Amino acid sequence: MTAISVERLDKSFGNHAALRDIGFEIAKGEMVTLIGPSGSGKSTLLRLFIGLTAADRQSHSHVRVLARDVQRQGRLVGARREQRRRTGYIFQQFNLVSRLSVMTNVLIGHLGAMPRWRALAGRFTRREYDAARRALARVGIEDLAEQRANTLSGGQMQRVAIARALVQDAEVILADEPISSLDPRSAREVMEILERINREDGRTVVVTLHQVDVARRYCRRAIALKKGRLYYDGPISGLTDTRLQVLYEDAGLDELGVHEDQPPTTGLLHAVG
Numbered sequence: 001m002t003a004i005s006v007e008r009l010d011k012s013f014g015n016h017a018a019l020r021d022i023g024f025e026i027a028k029g030e031m032v033t034l035i036g037p038s039g040s041g042k043s044t045l046l047r048l049f050i051g052l053t054a055a056d057r058q059s060h061s062h063v064r065v066l067a068r069d070v071q072r073q074g075r076l077v078g079a080r081r082e083q084r085r086r087t088g089y090i091f092q093q094f095n096l097v098s099r100l101s102v103m104t105n106v107l108i109g110h111l112g113a114m115p116r117w118r119a120l121a122g123r124f125t126r127r128e129y130d131a132a133r134r135a136l137a138r139v140g141i142e143d144l145a146e147q148r149a150n151t152l153s154g155g156q157m158q159r160v161a162i163a164r165a166l167v168q169d170a171e172v173i174l175a176d177e178p179i180s181s182l183d184p185r186s187a188r189e190v191m192e193i194l195e196r197i198n199r200e201d202g203r204t205v206v207v208t209l210h211q212v213d214v215a216r217r218y219c220r221r222a223i224a225l226k227k228g229r230l231y232y233d234g235p236i237s238g239l240t241d242t243r244l245q246v247l248y249e250d251a252g253l254d255e256l257g258v259h260e261d262q263p264p265t266t267g268l269l270h271a272v273g
């Protein structure tokens, strides 16, 4: 079954074409990396998936998630509460409520499925607490349940965000640069958690990444964007060094993770080798 289906998407900001003629399908249970240089349109595409932004108005453009329309011909289709609940979004900057405890931040994942009066009163049932505890255990931080979110490390905050998506019971998890502000060890741990919930629970994961070596380790399929166009879509093994050189040919040295005194190509090959 298809988890995400995108057809003929264009997105412009003023005169700037951020995305052009994008189309692909992602099957349920896939773990896909969305990759490409800075400004290539990765975050914009993720935002289109959940209707945070609308595509340009034109015929035939379409975004469907879990067999329901999110937008058609550049018009947002009023996503139902149930549909929003089935898609979890994990941000680079975690999006936690900093003054609340870890437990409360995870419980927030239940809000979409609760009766409105209980959501407004912030009253959670024992079952909801149990689910939150299980989610925290799953991401390895059950001992931090009572700690305030703003006292956590970046890696711990990202685990809380993943636990919240688990509690939400999201079938599709969209993670926008979830590891770019983390140290290498925390980054590895967060990717391992995402990989595990994909493999063990069959949840579909789409993750934007800047690190090609990380994408190669954890994702089987890559969708690469270059200047807003689909540059590559296929097995990660097909994203060869030659293709990567072309993909990143105009990118800055920072993005390739190399120092000023190294030629970019060498650094890129080293990074992905």
Ligand SMILES: Nc1ncnc2c1ncn2[C@@H]1O[C@H](COP(=O)(O)OP(=O)(O)OP(=O)(O)O)[C@@H](O)[C@H]1O
Pocket: 013, 016, 018, 036, 037, 038, 039, 040, 041, 042, 043, 044, 045
């Ligand atoms: N709200 C906006 N208003 C105007 N331009 C925007 C807006 N959002 C994105 N853009 C432009 O659209 C293009 C794609 O941006 P986007 O953030 O999707 O790229 P990205 O591949 O996610 O980049 P990065 O890897 O640096 O996060 C960029 O040129 C960006 O400046």
